[in-house]
Amino acid sequence: MSEFIIEAYRDAAAHTGSRIYPLGRAAKLKSDFARVFSSHLGHLIGGGRFETEGLLVTGPSGTGKTTEIGALIRRFNADNIALPDGSRARFAECVLKGIGTWKDLGKATAHAIGYPVSSKARLTQSEIWDIVVREAKLAGIVGIHFDEAQHIFREKSDADRLAVLDSFKTLMKSHDWPLMLIFSGVPELDGYMKTEPQLYRLLNLIRFSDINIPEDYRTIHEIVGSYALRAGVDVDPDLMTQDFFDRLVAAAASRWGLLIEVTKGAVMVCQDAGTETLIRDNFTDWWVGKTMVSRVATPFTHSDYRTLYRKDDPFMKALDD
Incomplete structure (x- = not known):
């Protein structure tokens, strides 16, 4: 070894890494x-x-x-939905962090659909988007x-922001192959x-909300229990208390993705210790390893x-040591 x-x-990552707890928001997203896709497919037909x-x-x-949308796209791509031309429908993914200009955006988009554009290529904005539409159609890519996405707009003039927005609008309104x-x-x-x-009028809005307590206590209970069960460890009754739930929510900054991350981390610590029961100390140990703070100053131990x-x-602590 x-x-x-x-x-x-x-082993813990292998058992829980791809597991996504079915929060209610996932149902709305799906x-x-x-x-939207059903209407899109109907228009293509x-x-x-x-x-x-x-x-x-x-x-x-x-x-x-990112986790929820990525899981949705993986399921969609694996579904092998037939398009009118016989190809299989697929969705591409493009991360815009670090993307600066419209040309960078166009090249990143082309790369995402499997058609890299050379950095030396001298193409106009229209030519790049024509390539994106053409290659997406050939590959059966129905959307991206x-x-x-906020990164492409920050620290830009109004004119530059509108140019980017116009590019997105062009893709969705393409006469040859509109892209979701x-x-x-x-x-x-x-x-x-x-x-x-x-x-904006073409977009359907979905907002991922923060954790609300006490309304979400039951869901937190189920998340901790389900990840422990998946890893084959028991849960200490101490972790099923309101005090622990409140501390876990504080550790996760009231965000579902972070709460799941902290829980997965604690499960890994438990398994690494070779114990059969997930306990509060596992959460404390993970937090100390993550942040390097004193054990007495973690969300799971500090009184305030x-x-x-x-x-x-x-x-991050609000106060210095």
């Missing part, structure tokens, strides 16, 4: 996606020109947007998910998209954890 492999972490719709998914960082677009990002993304009304750990700054 390699010195660089910790078997307990490897329903809206299915409705009917022939003629049409403009398609898309999704705008927003929520604070760590709410699990643009993740971290999914945009995901932090809440500020909604404000950027609103500045292009013609594009609500003040010490705030929603706007995950994993």
